[in-house]
Amino acid sequence: MEKDKQYLLDERYLRMAKVWAENSYCVRRKVGALIVKDKMIISDGYNGTPSGFENICEDENNLTKPYVLHAEANAITKVACSHNSSSGATMYVTTSPCLECAKLIIQAGIKRVVFCDKYRNTDGCNLLERAGIEYEYIELDDK
Numbered sequence: 001m002e003k004d005k006q007y008l009l010d011e012r013y014l015r016m017a018k019v020w021a022e023n024s025y026c027v028r029r030k031v032g033a034l035i036v037k038d039k040m041i042i043s044d045g046y047n048g049t050p051s052g053f054e055n056i057c058e059d060e061n062n063l064t065k066p067y068v069l070h071a072e073a074n075a076i077t078k079v080a081c082s083h084n085s086s087s088g089a090t091m092y093v094t095t096s097p098c099l100e101c102a103k104l105i106i107q108a109g110i111k112r113v114v115f116c117d118k119y120r121n122t123d124g125c126n127l128l129e130r131a132g133i134e135y136e137y138i139e140l141d142d143k
C-alpha cells in the first residue's frame with residue numbers, strides 16, 4: 001500500500017481509538033485501543049476495572065486502583081476470548097504503551113503500534129523496539 005493511503009488509514013483508526021476512549025470511566029486518563037488485522041477491527045479496549053467490578057478507577061486518594069486494566073490489555077485479552085488472533089495485527093492506541101502493555105503486545109504477536117499521545121515514560125516503546133515491533137507516533141490535529 002502507498003505511504004499516503006496507509007497514513008490516512010492510520011489517522012482514521014487513531015481517531016476511532018480516541019472516540020473509543022470516551023467509554024472509559026477513569027477520571028485521570030482515558031485511553032482507547034483498537035486492534036486491526038487485514039483492515040478489520042478485531043478488538044477494542046479502553047482502560048477500566050475488570051468485568052463485574054465497580055466502574056470506578058480511582059481510590060479515595062484519587063490514585064488509580066492497582067487492578068485497573070489498561071486499554072491495550074483489555075483489547076488483547078478480548079481477542080483471547082474470541083476466535084480471532086492478534087498475530088500480525090496493528091494496534092492503535094491513544095497513548096504510547098507502558099512497559100507492562102508492551103510485554104503483552106510482544107507476546108500477542110502484534111507487529112505494529114500507532115499512537116497519538118506520548119506517555120512520559122518511554123520504557124514501553126524501548127521494549128517494542130528491542131522486540132522489532134514497529135511503533136509510530138502520529139499527531140492528530142483536533143481543533
Ligand SMILES: [Zn+2]
Nearest residue numbers: 070097098101
Ligand atoms: Zn499499559
